[in-house]
Amino acid sequence: MSTDVWTTPERAALRAAVRDFCTKEIVPHLDQWERDGEVPRTLHKAAAEAGLLGVAFPEEAGGQGGSIIDQTIVSEELLYAGASSGLLSALFTHGIAIPHLVKSGNADLIDRYAKPTLNGDLIGSLAVTEPDAGSDVAAIRTRAVREGDRYIVNGAKTFITSSTRADFVTTVVRTGEDPHRGISLLVVDTGSPGFSVVRRLEKMGWLCSDTGELAYVDVRVPAANLIGEEGSGFIQVAQQFAGERLGLAVHGYGIAQRALDLTVAYTRQRNAFGRPLISKQVVRHKLVEMTRAVEVSRTYARSITERIAAGEQLFAEAAMAKNQAIEACSFVVNEAVQLHGGSGYMRETEVERHYRDARILGIGGGATEVMNDLIAKALFG
Numbered sequence: 001m002s003t004d005v006w007t008t009p010e011r012a013a014l015r016a017a018v019r020d021f022c023t024k025e026i027v028p029h030l031d032q033w034e035r036d037g038e039v040p041r042t043l044h045k046a047a048a049e050a051g052l053l054g055v056a057f058p059e060e061a062g063g064q065g066g067s068i069i070d071q072t073i074v075s076e077e078l079l080y081a082g083a084s085s086g087l088l089s090a091l092f093t094h095g096i097a098i099p100h101l102v103k104s105g106n107a108d109l110i111d112r113y114a115k116p117t118l119n120g121d122l123i124g125s126l127a128v129t130e131p132d133a134g135s136d137v138a139a140i141r142t143r144a145v146r147e148g149d150r151y152i153v154n155g156a157k158t159f160i161t162s163s164t165r166a167d168f169v170t171t172v173v174r175t176g177e178d179p180h181r182g183i184s185l186l187v188v189d190t191g192s193p194g195f196s197v198v199r200r201l202e203k204m205g206w207l208c209s210d211t212g213e214l215a216y217v218d219v220r221v222p223a224a225n226l227i228g229e230e231g232s233g234f235i236q237v238a239q240q241f242a243g244e245r246l247g248l249a250v251h252g253y254g255i256a257q258r259a260l261d262l263t264v265a266y267t268r269q270r271n272a273f274g275r276p277l278i279s280k281q282v283v284r285h286k287l288v289e290m291t292r293a294v295e296v297s298r299t300y301a302r303s304i305t306e307r308i309a310a311g312e313q314l315f316a317e318a319a320m321a322k323n324q325a326i327e328a329c330s331f332v333v334n335e336a337v338q339l340h341g342g343s344g345y346m347r348e349t350e351v352e353r354h355y356r357d358a359r360i361l362g363i364g365g366g367a368t369e370v371m372n373d374l375i376a377k378a379l380f381g
Contacts, residue, residue: 019080060110106228162211185226248322
């Protein structure tokens, strides 16, 4: 497909604005945020003022009215300019927390949650995963029982991104016995009695992205906070999976490109045995293989993004884009650390962060093995 959509004057200006924002507002502080274990709320406000939070959301929901292509460009350019996969997961958690309620068209929920979030005033989170239910959404146990104009919610969630900072959590709950038609979505305010962050989880990577374990004990949630019809939660979640998986594909080829750029620069200036590393054939060949992996992954993911932006439903293809990009990323960041030598193993070297952050990409948003199973069912029945 044509790549012209990626290089229009408007999108070139968007790339420049994103790079400027990243250089000024993110890169100088990222090391400290990694040590803090979270990004500050002020970053959300600054990103909103720069027009980055709502770029792909409709104007009537408080966004800028762009498409998934514009969101991809924002993510790409942040990563190319020196942000991290963890930073993106923390800053753009609303990308998985509010699409369901925006798509529902519920003006009340949009006014109370979507608009303030896209304005940088609220932080939202999405709670799907449970101790006994990861990618298997139909197996969730957190239950919501209707009592008058309220739902009483009991259960537990884990591995929930941005949940320790969140003002609200879009929560997948069980409202019926059917594995699929018994699933619903509720917006739960984190200040509600009975809701608690049991603990902040410490991770291998994504250090600046806070992750929590949540408990719901007789949490009373207004029925008005139900997203869509009761029992429609499974299909609502499934409809957003393609976008989430393409987003993680961008994380994959984005940090791979950044690691490649850093490695090319390093091998040009680092001398070994009297000559720059990049003059060595084995190094040059590795750089070629890294470049090929990035280019193939980016080209395929962008082609699927264009088709989804045009209205196609491409669940299997989005999963393949995710798996391809993550496989490429794993290869590239590993080689980047290797070519940096001892310095690549040091926390002060940026490629070390990308190496750690890359490991979650084959797990989050559906594990690689689960993706392969879904792809197989779509392709072969």
